[in-house]
Amino acid sequence: MLPVLFLALAALSPSAGAAPADVEVMIVGTYHMANPGRDIHNAHADDVLAPRRQRELADVAAHLARFEPTRVAVEWPADLAATRYAAYLGGTLGESRNEVVQLGFRLAKLAGLREVDGLDVEGDFPYAAVETYAKAHGQQAILADANAQVEAFVRAMQAKIDADTVADVLRFLNDPARIARDNAFYRQMLRIGAGAQQPGVDLLTDWYKRNFAICANLVQRARAGDRVVVFYGAGHAFLLRQCVQEMPGYRLVEANGYLP
Incomplete structure (x- = not known):
């Protein structure tokens, strides 16, 4: 029995087939600096x-x-990100106000990375069909209420841009409670439609498809033990965070734990 017990204990020891380290991912929701x-x-x-x-x-x-x-990942397609980051490192990119350059490229260079990951993919956002249906079926109030909530958020963000530092704006955008609340706009779209006509469902499905394609690009490139900072428009933060949190072997790291 002793050899059998020894083998069983050895199988449970950390050195025996230790699980690979988690991929740690920090999602940094941004605003569009180039307008x-x-x-x-x-x-x-x-x-x-x-x-x-x-x-x-x-x-x-x-x-x-x-x-x-x-790794640093950004909201540009892979080929564009690779070409422009190489130019950035070589000093030939020229001036750019884009947040990909100002945040993503800046951090990647500071971290000594030779490349960045461009994650972006094209996606449909058929909002016009939602608007048309709402007007034709007396559902304008639902749409107006959802948009009013977004407008209130944009006003609050604008006030911070006008008065505060870049870090203050980013901390505002990356507050987990605010991110959860602001996803309500997309959920409200499910109210627009009836029966076989579901423009709100179509919009939400396309939005989810794009964000899951972005997340797929992330998880297909990351390797065990990587620490990845992802810079993306703040509107994507809810779904990207959810994807990371639900992905086995991944751990979400809060940006506000590091931002100044």
Whole structure:
């Protein structure tokens, strides 16, 4: 019995077939620093190339670097991110106000990374069909209420952009309780439709599909033991966080535990 007991204990020891280390992922929800104006509701960022903002961005990167990331992932397609990051490292990219450059590339360079992961994919967002159905079926009030909540959030974010530091804005955007509340807009879309006509369901399905494709790009590239910082528009944070939290072998790290 003693040899059998010894073998059983050896199988339970940490050195025997130890499980691979978790992938730690920090999702940093961002605002659009270059003001592309592509969202339904948009805030306006001041010039992040101004000296004050550059100092603030450097401070943000220095604090996030304490996480010691082994990968940085950004909201650009893989080929674009690779090409532009190489130019950034080579000093040939030129000026850019985009948050991918100002946050993602800055941190990756500070961490000594030779490449970044571009995770973005194209996706449909058929909001016009939702709006058309709501107008035709007397559901404008539902849509108006959902949009009013988003507008209130954008006003609050704009006030922080106007008065506070970049770090303050990012801490506001990455508060877990706020992220959970602000997903209500998408849930409200399920009220728009009836029977076989479900434009709200279609919108939500397309939104989920895009975000899960983004998360798939993340998990297909990360390796056990990686520490990944993901910079993405704050509207994506809820689903990306959920994906990471529910993925076996992954652990979500709160950005606000590192931001200044």
